Amino acid sequence: MEFLQLFVSGLANGSVYGLIALGFVLIYKATESVNFAQGDFMMFGAFIALWLTNTEYMGLPFWIAAPMAMAAMGLLGYLLDVTIIRRMFGQSQTAVVILTIALGFVIRFFAGVFWGHEPQTLQSPLAVGDVTIGGVVLGMADVTIIVVTALLTFSLFQFFKHTKLGLAMQAASQNQMAAYYMGIPVKRVQGFIWALSGVVAAVAGILFASKGAIDPNAGMLGIKAFAAAVIGGFGSLPGALVGGLIIGVIEPFAARYLPAGYSQMAPYVLLLLVLVFRPHGLFSQVRTKKV
Amino acid sequence: MGHLLEIRNLESYYGPIMAIRGISLTVEKGQIVTVLGANGAGKSTLLKTISGIMDPEKGQVIFDGEEIQGLEPHVIVKKGIVHVPEGREVFPLLTVNENLSLGAYTRNDKAGIARDREMVFEYFPILAERRNQEAGTLSGGQQQMLAIGRGLMLRPKIMLLDEPSLGLSPLLIQQIFGILERLNKDEGVTMVLVEQNARVALNLADAGYVMEVGRMVMNDTAENLAASEDIQSFYLGIQEDSQRSERRWKRRKTWR
Numbered sequence: 105m106e107f108l109q110l111f112v113s114g115l116a117n118g119s120v121y122g123l124i125a126l127g128f129v130l131i132y133k134a135t136e137s138v139n140f141a142q143g144d145f146m147m148f149g150a151f152i153a154l155w156l157t158n159t160e161y162m163g164l165p166f167w168i169a170a171p172m173a174m175a176a177m178g179l180l181g182y183l184l185d186v187t188i189i190r191r192m193f194g195q196s197q198t199a200v201v202i203l204t205i206a207l208g209f210v211i212r213f214f215a216g217v218f219w220g221h222e223p224q225t226l227q228s229p230l231a232v233g234d235v236t237i238g239g240v241v242l243g244m245a246d247v248t249i250i251v252v253t254a255l256l257t258f259s260l261f262q263f264f265k266h267t268k269l270g271l272a273m274q275a276a277s278q279n280q281m282a283a284y285y286m287g288i289p290v291k292r293v294q295g296f297i298w299a300l301s302g303v304v305a306a307v308a309g310i311l312f313a314s315k316g317a318i319d320p321n322a323g324m325l326g327i328k329a330f331a332a333a334v335i336g337g338f339g340s341l342p343g344a345l346v347g348g349l350i351i352g353v354i355e356p357f358a359a360r361y362l363p364a365g366y367s368q369m370a371p372y373v374l375l376l377l378v379l380v381f382r383p384h385g386l387f388s389q390v391r392t393k394k395v
Numbered sequence: 396m397g398h399l400l401e402i403r404n405l406e407s408y409y410g411p412i413m414a415i416r417g418i419s420l421t422v423e424k425g426q427i428v429t430v431l432g433a434n435g436a437g438k439s440t441l442l443k444t445i446s447g448i449m450d451p452e453k454g455q456v457i458f459d460g461e462e463i464q465g466l467e468p469h470v471i472v473k474k475g476i477v478h479v480p481e482g483r484e485v486f487p488l489l490t491v492n493e494n495l496s497l498g499a500y501t502r503n504d505k506a507g508i509a510r511d512r513e514m515v516f517e518y519f520p521i522l523a524e525r526r527n528q529e530a531g532t533l534s535g536g537q538q539q540m541l542a543i544g545r546g547l548m549l550r551p552k553i554m555l556l557d558e559p560s561l562g563l564s565p566l567l568i569q570q571i572f573g574i575l576e577r578l579n580k581d582e583g584v585t586m587v588l589v590e591q592n593a594r595v596a597l598n599l600a601d602a603g604y605v606m607e608v609g610r611m612v613m614n615d616t617a618e619n620l621a622a623s624e625d626i627q628s629f630y631l632g633i634q635e636d637s638q639r640s641e642r643r644w645k646r647r648k649t650w651r
């Protein structure tokens with residue numbers, strides 16, 4: 105049953121990659137540029153939750169702290185768009201990308217100053233003990249991460265499909281000009297997309313910090329999530345999630361069965377293979393425009 | 396009672412390029428007014444400036460007695476001006492139904508929206524049939540119908556149509572223009588119709604304007620325009636008899 109344990113643990117890690125990848129894709133579809141600070145958003149969200157929850161800091165109940173951290177990251181995403189990103193309108197995509205890389209450094213710096221560089225663990229009730237399913241012992245944290253990710257994905261899906269704002273977000277991402285023609289306040293909608301990607305990053309961070317320790321450099325995980333988004337097609341939300349899960353599952357098996365040293369390469373080898381054989385990713389949504 | 400839409404000396408730029416150079420135009424309630432002109436004349440720019448996608452450098456757009464130039468597009472849409480853009484511009488990964496819902500984005504009256512959706516389906520039965528299909532998988536003609544239907548979902552006071560005949564077969568053009576005529580007669584939708592296909596446009600419209608490199612060079616009733624020699628030779632492609640065809644090249648267009 106070692107196989108199943110490796111698989112579940114991989115799915116849990118993959119869920120976190122998938123959620124960060126979701127943030128990449130959300131922003132990419134809305135603004136056509138990549139937010140390389142997405143991993144650092146995740147780390148920062150985790151630290152806010154940890155700071156509110158852990159007894160050595162604020163000591164609030166987790167169930168109050170977690171939504172507060174999500175709201176704070178949502179607000180941060182929104183304000184970031186309003187104060188900085190929106191002013192970059194008309195600049196090249198590269199300029200925005202470099203800006204977000206710089207932003208990542210700033211966030212890491214702040215986290216280091218406020219919370220230090222020692223790894224810390226979120227005192228989360230999500231992660232206590234083990235569960236036994238069909239004779240297989242699984243970590244509670246792993247199971248919770250998978251369940252929460254599934255729930256979040258389902259709610260996001262419902263939100264995009266059935267709410268006016270969700271539909272407007274899709275519209276603004278698919279054809280920004282036409283969204284303007286429909287009277288959708290595109291800039292405000294983009295602000296909400298940044299907010300949403302902040303919230304999703306906070307959830308990813310809370311889940312990540314429930315399973316293991318975080319430090320200000322935990323955002324480097326974003327690179328794997330980026331690979332996940334590319335594998336998924338960089339434009340498809342389900343693709344991003346599945347890309348994350350694939351990378352998450354490959355890792356523990358590579359670590360178990362490949363010689364040490366090679367296993368860390370596995371996600372990137374996969375990335376290369378996908379780029380060579382399916383350059384638009386596994387879930388590309390390429391539609392040719394009809395005249 | 397003033398005009399429904401009045402444009403006075405409008406000027407718009409793309410960076411340093413002046414794309415429309417002092418355009419004036421009026422549209423009465425219930426009218427179909429067509430704007431003709433060759434490629435690059437500035438027709439789309441004119442519509443974009445009316446709908447707020449572009450801000451004019453100079454001039455006024457007066458709608459229902461109120462100056463609206465330079466307002467945000469979503470504010471202008473709320474006033475009842477809808478722009479059906481050149482090249483359809485549907486939301487390719489959303490269904491026909493979702494595209495229609497987005498046409499009604501600025502409205503909140505659920506019952507009215509549902510009624511208008513049914514109206515759109517009555518005018519365009521093919522859309523009803525394909526309501527759950529992704530818009531990107533529709534044919535060009537169906538996408539044009541969707542773009543018009545999506546515009547109708549606003550219950551617009553005026554519809555700005557940018558080359559609805561572009562890339563469509565003559566039969567389909569006839570069908571779509573027939574529907575535009577019914578929409579004008581039965582639903583009272585006022586229209587500004589930008590076209591290169593002068594024949595169908597003048598056939599449908601009450602009045603017409605001709606644009607050339609950013610300027611209005613002619614303005615008359617559709618009938619008179621259709622009868623005018625300039626329009627006949629330059630836009631309708633009607634050949635003069637062969638012995639005069641040499642002189643034709645020498646003749647200056649009267650508006651110059």
Ligand SMILES: Nc1ncnc2c1ncn2[C@@H]1O[C@H](COP(=O)(O)OP(=O)(O)OP(=O)(O)O)[C@@H](O)[C@H]1O
Nearest residue numbers: 409412414432433434435436437438439440441591
């Ligand atoms: N985005 C743009 N940037 C710079 N110049 C532009 C842009 N769009 C249009 N122009 C220029 O402005 C002028 C008017 O263009 P416009 O699109 O309004 O013409 P049009 O009459 O709609 O032509 P068509 O019949 O080909 O659609 C053209 O000279 C064109 O080259």
Ligand SMILES: [Mg+2]
Nearest residue numbers: 438439440481
């Ligand atoms: Mg045009």
